[in-house]
Amino acid sequence: xxxxxxxxxxxxxxxxxxxxxxxxxxxxxxxxxxxxxxxxxxxxxxxxxxxxxxxxxxxxxxxxxxxxxxxxxxxxxxxxxxxxxxxxxxxxxxxxxxxxxxxxxxxxxxxxxxxxxxxxxxxxxxxxxxxxxxxxxxxxxxxxxxxxxxxxxxxxxxxxxxxxxxxxxxxxxxxxxxxxxxxxxxxxxxxxxxxxxxxxxxxxxxxxxxxxxxxxxxxxxxxxxxxxxxxxxxxxxxxxxxx
Numbered sequence: 001x002x003x004x005x006x007x008x009x010x011x012x013x014x015x016x017x018x019x020x021x022x023x024x025x026x027x028x029x030x031x032x033x034x035x036x037x038x039x040x041x042x043x044x045x046x047x048x049x050x051x052x053x054x055x056x057x058x059x060x061x062x063x064x065x066x067x068x069x070x071x072x073x074x075x076x077x078x079x080x081x082x083x084x085x086x087x088x089x090x091x092x093x094x095x096x097x098x099x100x101x102x103x104x105x106x107x108x109x110x111x112x113x114x115x116x117x118x119x120x121x122x123x124x125x126x127x128x129x130x131x132x133x134x135x136x137x138x139x140x141x142x143x144x145x146x147x148x149x150x151x152x153x154x155x156x157x158x159x160x161x162x163x164x165x166x167x168x169x170x171x172x173x174x175x176x177x178x179x180x181x182x183x184x185x186x187x188x189x190x191x192x193x194x195x196x197x198x199x200x201x202x203x204x205x206x207x208x209x210x211x212x213x214x215x216x217x218x219x220x221x222x223x224x225x226x227x228x229x230x231x232x233x234x235x236x237x238x239x240x241x242x243x
Contacts, residue, residue, distance in 0.1 A: 007078075007079060007080035008076055008077065008078060008079075008080075009076070009079055009080065009081060010074050010075070010076050010107045011074070011075050011077065011082055011084060011087055011104055011105070011106055011107070012072060012073075012074050012075075012104055012106075012114075012227055012228045012230075013072065013073055013074075013087065013088075013101055013103075013104040013228070014070060014071070014072055014101070014102050014103040014104060014226070014228050015072075015073075015095075015099055015100060015101045015102060016067075016069050016099070016102055017062065017067060017068045017071055017098060017099055018067045018068075018069075018098055019097065019098040020098060021097065021098030021099060022065055022067045022068075022098070023064060025064050026058070026061040026062060026064070030056065030058060032096060032099065033054075033056060034053065034054045034056065035094075036091060036094040036095050036096075037056075037075065037091075038054065039094040040090035040091060040094050041090070042077065042082075042086075042090055043077050043078045043079050043082075044075060044077060044078070045076040045077060054075070055075070055076035056073055056074070056075055057074040057075075057113060058073045058114070059071070059072045059113075059115060059118060059216065060114065060115065060188060060192055062213060063196070063211075065211075066195075066211045066212065067210065067211070067212040067213070068212060068213040069102075069212065069213065069214050070121075070122075070213055070214060070215045070216050070226070071213070072216060074107065074113070074114065075087070082106065084103075084104040084105060084106060087101075087104060088101050088103075088104060103228050105229060105230065107230065108230070111230060114216075114227060117218045117230070118188050118216045118218055118227060119187065119188055119217060119218060119219045120168055120185055120186065120187050120188055120217045120219075120224075121185070121186055121213055121215065122183070122184070122185050122214045122215040122216075122217070123182075123183070123184045123185070123186060123195050123211060123212065123213055123214065124173065124181060124182075124211075124214050125182040125183075125184060125195055125199070125208050125211050126178060126179055126180075126181050126182075126208060126209050127179045127180050127182055127206045127207065127208055127209070128179045128207045128208070128209050129179065129206070129207060130179060130180055130206055131180065132175060132180050135172050135182060135206070138202065138206070139170050139171065139182075141202055142170055142198070142201065142202055143167070145164055145202065147162050147164050148162060148163035148164040148167070148198075148201040148202070149161070149162055150163050150197045150200070150201060152191075152197075163193055163197055163198065165187065166186055166187035166193035167184070167186060167187075167193070167198065168185040168186065168187055169183075169185035170182070170183070170185075171183050178209050179209060182206075184198060195208070196211075218230060
């Protein structure tokens with residue numbers, strides 16, 4: 001049988017990235033996943049050529065220094081069926097501290113890639129040097145602004161975009177020992193809005209101490225689904241000592 005025609009199963013994994021490993025770049029996290037999956041011994045599909053690599057498909061990159069409860073990658077397996085629980089269990093002993101596989105689903109044939117499918121992300125942003133009252137006034141100004149112009153650099157060129165349509169929801173969260181939490185839902189299409197851009201959109205520019213992505217969402221038939229929920233079979237992983 002031609003290897004390109006062999007049965008394949010694509011599993012979408014959800015994982016968290018917290019603690020010191022948040023300072024690891026997106027590219028280095030991809031290498032961690034390649035090594036970790038290789039150590040599981042699972043039948044991960046490989047690319048062709050002189051230097052075969054695991055066939056992994058990552059979603060929206062997380063900025064270095066951000067934490068996340070909801071990162072995703074798609075993994076191709078060279079078998080007709082692959083149980084999500086088996087993958088999650090195998091990864092427990094191979095992933096480093098700070099990265100935990102927390103769920104997953106088997107994707108149906110023809111499912112859109114993460115880059116194409118995700119339409120918004122929820123963010124939990126902890127801010128310093130601000131009171132809840134002052135932040136509430138800032139939130140009102142942002143939500144009522146006709147435009148929120150930001151300048152981005154793309155392929156060596158500066159591009160000006162309006163961030164206002166990308167601010168789907170914004171509210172003041174609970175106070176913390178260091179400041180106040182800002183809860184935001186930001187759109188990702190056609191280009192993802194970044195929390196750092198939101199914070200710089202209007203004066204005063206607030207200083208974040210920690211930014212955490214809490215959910216990625218796909219709009220499908222009027223519902224807002226998490227990326228691993230689009231599959232026919234899914235699983236959640238509960239580990240002792242892991243929230």
